[in-house]
Amino acid sequence: MAGPLEGLRIIEMCALGPVPLAGQLMADLGADVTVIDRRNTSADPTQVNRRNKRSVVFDLKSPQGLGNAKHLIDSADILLEGFRPGVMERIGLGPDTLHVTNPGLIYGRMTGWGQTGPLSHTAGHDINYLAITGALHAIGRENQPPVPPLNLVADYGGGAMFLIFGVMSALYERQRSGLGQVVDAAMIEGVPAMMGLIQEMFARGEWQQTRESNPLDGGAPFYRCYETLDGKYLSVGAIEPQFFKCFVELAGLPQSDIDIQNNQQHWADMCERYAAHFKTRTREEWQNIFDGSDACVAPVLNFNEAAEHEHNTRRGVFISPDGVLQTSVVPKFSRSHPAPVRQPEGAGESTVALSAKPAEGA
Secondary structure (H helix, E strand, O other), X not given: OOOOOOOOEEEEEOOOOHHHHXXXXXXXXXXXXXXXXXXOOOOOOOOHHHOOEEEEEOOOOOHHHHHHHHXXXXXXXXXXXXXXXXXXXXXXXXXXXXXXXXXXXXXXXXXXXXXXXXXXXXXXXXXXXXXXXXXXXXXXXXOOOOOOOOOHHHXXXXXXXXXXXXXXXXXXXXXXXXXXXXXXXXXXXXXXXXXXXXXXXXXXXXXXXXXXXXXXXXXXXXXXXXXXXXXXXXXXXXXXXXHHXXXXXXXXXXXHHHHHOOOHHHHHHHHHHHHHHHOOOOHHHHHHHHOOOOOOEEXXXXXXXXXXXXXXXXXXXXXXXXXXXXXXXXXXXXXXXXXXXXXXXXXXXXXXXXXXOXXXXX
């Protein structure tokens, strides 16, 4: 069994958030990913982002440890790091140094603020990066504080996904030039890059800056969540007219609502009526009504329920090695078939095997 990235060698500097996810996703697809860790630890099966990777522990402040790290990086295709600007240079592993002995190295740098700019050396987290892009301002209830969408949007959407996109693009370019390069992936740039549709609507005057006033922010009665009789929730995403018509008919709502779907003057009243209507049945009863239809209605499931949902089980979306619920290898390929998930190593478990061997007579 071989994944599409088999043969790709990646070194990942120990980090939090987007870098480990980027490394895991590429390791899942067959890349040989080795993490340079700071200290030895026991294997922990709950560390999902460390699956399918190897780990070494080197003291980068010592000549031997730094030499071992350079030895590994010299044979790598990609290096991933998530330190503040200048840290890798101070360690002695900056791109200028590494490109001398490995000119084809793709050097992936992941930060929130980017490698340059007035905030580049300051601390921050997903919520901060999301805040200054304008995205956070648009998420949440009207007249209430914005709601952080976990750390999915900046760390992983604008971070890990663009880091992978960047290093794989540089890898493709290397086929022509034969040279590596530095990829400066910044979350404050990845997030707005995902907002093209919203930017288009804003430019056309179709998006208001008040929360819950727009088609996709919970303001529309056809794109929001409703509580059911048993205190659970349904998600409704019936945007297109034909889907909204199906939704109205199956839900038993007034047919006249079809004609006023996009008239925002009616949205508040429709939301209020729909909220009362959906509280008349349990979530399961509503599921039985909508399942298999084009009404664009789905139950809001918790983690355990999601793992047991029939569609997810048929697709094999989740796995539970050692009882740890996690996502299976994605995406799926027609010919390439990645090996089964390998559980996380303990930090430093591969140090001996991957350390540079002393020269004969040394």
